[in-house]
Amino acid sequence: RDVLCDAERAGSAGRRAQLRRLRSYLRDESSRLRPLRRFYEKVQALHQDPEASVDNPLLAFSLIKRLHSDWPNIIYNDEATRNTQALHAGLREVEQELPGAEDLDGAARAVKGLANGVFQRAGHPPLYSPGWRASLFADDCFHVGKVAYDTGDYYHSIAWLEEAVSLFHLSYGSWNLEDRSSLEDALDHLAFSYFMAENISHALSLSREFLRYDPSNQRVSRNVAKYKKLLEMGMGASARPLQRPNSTHLQTRDAYEELCQHPRGQPDPEQLLHLSCSYETNNSPFLLLQPAKKEMVWIQPHVALYHDFITDAEAETIKGLAGPWLQRSVVASGEKQQKAEYWISKSTWLKDTVDPVVHALDQRIIAVTGLDLWPPYAEYLQVVNYGLGGHYEPHFDHATSTKSPLYRMKSGNRIATVMIYLSAVEAGGSTAFIYANFSVPVVKNAALFWWNLRRNGNGDGDTLHAGCPVLAGDKWVVNKWIHEHGQEFQRPCSADPHD
Numbered sequence: 437r438d439v440l441c442d443a444e445r446a447g448s449a450g451r452r453a454q455l456r457r458l459r460s461y462l463r464d465e466s467s468r469l470r471p472l473r474r475f476y477e478k479v480q481a482l483h484q485d486p487e488a489s490v491d492n493p494l495l496a497f498s499l500i501k502r503l504h505s506d507w508p509n510i511i512y513n514d515e516a517t518r519n520t521q522a523l524h525a526g527l528r529e530v531e532q533e534l535p536g537a538e539d540l541d542g543a544a545r546a547v548k549g550l551a552n553g554v555f556q557r558a559g560h561p562p563l564y565s566p567g568w569r570a571s572l573f574a575d576d577c578f579h580v581g582k583v584a585y586d587t588g589d590y591y592h593s594i595a596w597l598e599e600a601v602s603l604f605h606l607s608y609g610s611w612n613l614e615d616r617s618s619l620e621d622a623l624d625h626l627a628f629s630y631f632m633a634e635n636i637s638h639a640l641s642l643s644r645e646f647l648r649y650d651p652s653n654q655r656v657s658r659n660v661a662k663y664k665k666l667l668e669m670g671m672g673a674s675a676r677p678l679q680r681p682n683s684t685h686l687q688t689r690d691a692y693e694e695l696c697q698h699p700r701g702q703p704d705p706e707q708l709l710h711l712s713c714s715y716e717t718n719n720s721p722f723l724l725l726q727p728a729k730k731e732m733v734w735i736q737p738h739v740a741l742y743h744d745f746i747t748d749a750e751a752e753t754i755k756g757l758a759g760p761w762l763q764r765s766v767v768a769s770g771e772k773q774q775k776a777e778y779w780i781s782k783s784t785w786l787k788d789t790v791d792p793v794v795h796a797l798d799q800r801i802i803a804v805t806g807l808d809l810w811p812p813y814a815e816y817l818q819v820v821n822y823g824l825g826g827h828y829e830p831h832f833d834h835a836t837s838t839k840s841p842l843y844r845m846k847s848g849n850r851i852a853t854v855m856i857y858l859s860a861v862e863a864g865g866s867t868a869f870i871y872a873n874f875s876v877p878v879v880k881n882a883a884l885f886w887w888n889l890r891r892n893g894n895g896d897g898d899t900l901h902a903g904c905p906v907l908a909g910d911k912w913v914v915n916k917w918i919h920e921h922g923q924e925f926q927r928p929c930s931a932d933p934h935d
């Protein structure tokens with residue numbers, strides 16, 4: 437499931453109900469604990485002078501009575517069980533709606549890139565300045581580090597576990613009920629991360645610190661011996677600098693991250709000459725009274741942004757229609773459809789017959805592009821929702837293999853993309869064209885258009901693009917993919933590979 441789409445949408449009503457239950461649980465438990473505290477204070481007072489309490493028959497009676505009958509009453513009182521049962525029952529009711537383990541791990545993965553939770557890098561303007569600064573607790577940092585650790589990403593696990601260790605140091609001794617991890621866990625994982633990064637001396641000193649807290653741990657004692665030996669043998673003396681992991685899907689990772697962190701490249705002066713804004717009627721009666729507001733964004737690849745392409749009301753209708761059908765997005769993997777780390781979002785398809793708004797949108801796309809959307813020349817409307825951390829790593833919209841399921845429609849490859857932003861995004865989420873080196877920020881209600889294929893039918897390599905991670909807010913887009921067949925007159929072929 438989408439990392440935080442769920443968490444955000446996850447029935448806020450359900451979450452409120454859950455908070456209410458927790459509040460009443462706390463209230464009930466406090467009133468249950470009140471007599472327990474009084475009981476403790478009384479027994480404690482009686483115990484002040486143990487000798488006196490035994491010597492004084494009244495005190496002795498009082499103490500024995502409390503220990504004999506009051507104690508079990510207080511301790512075995514089933515009020516505690518009843519309170520917890522009510523809390524558990526409440527949780528079961530909304531469990532489906534609450535973020536699950538996958539959401540939590542996804543969220544951890546999403547924040548992993550934002551070291552220290554700061555949305556900026558030295559020397560650059562902030563990407564996002566939230567009104568309030570949320571800081572993570574040691575246990576939170578441990579969780580993020582653990583997710584990186586479990587995937588063998590020691591570059592990030594070290595950064596996050598270092599943070600966890602120093603936060604645990606600050607709070608050492610004060611136990612938080614909600615903490616699942618401890619300083620020892622963080623030291624243990626951090627030591628192993630350093631070992632994997634060939635920094636043996638760090639691994640050794642962290643393991644030694646671990647043993648100060650838990651001297652009987654055999655495994656860590658063995659590690660200490662092993663690290664000492666390795667150091668004696670001269671290994672790990674010069675630790676190599678940590679490498680950020682480069683996933684196989686992400687050969688273009690640096691360019692992608694750079695573009696997402698510094699939105700929008702500057703066109704070169706020569707290109708600037710060809711960029712313009714215009715009102716377009718395209719000889720279409722649909723556009724005579726309200727021409728399309730076209731902004732040429734880039735020349736090669738040809739990318740145009742049509743402002744105010746839809747209205748707020750239409751955008752809301754589409755989100756409402758799609759909402760109940762959204763599912764974690766899948767991509768074609770051989771014959772099968774699979775979830776992929778590189779596309780974190782939820783999506784669904786809408787036929788133009790489901791609502792007049794979808795039909796009207798199709799008509800507007802036809803008017804503005806002049807292309808034919810008649811089945812099977814175009815796909816249904818795809819609605820995509822990215823939650824916090826949602827993103828789509830660099831990809832082509834067109835098929836790059838003749839075996840692609842896109843050809844099942846028997847209408848050729850995807851010649852063009854029309855992508856409409858249904859929402860504004862507080863931070864992040866721009867659409868980055870990796871090789872062309874520019875990005876388009878999310879402009880609510882605007883439609884982005886580009887050709888995926890050259891006129892000779894080959895895929896245009898310059899269209900490699902990505903949806904940048906959403907840093908704050910909720911991003912909604914719709915895609916309309918138009919196929920080659922049916923567009924022969926509107927976009928005639930050319931043998932020139934540069935056309």
Ligand SMILES: O=C(O)CCC(=O)C(=O)O
Nearest residue numbers: 828866867902903913915
């Ligand atoms: O969301 C974006 O900005 C890009 C989405 C995209 O490229 C796609 O859905 O194919």
Ligand SMILES: [Fe+2]
Nearest residue numbers: 831832833901
């Ligand atoms: Fe795309």
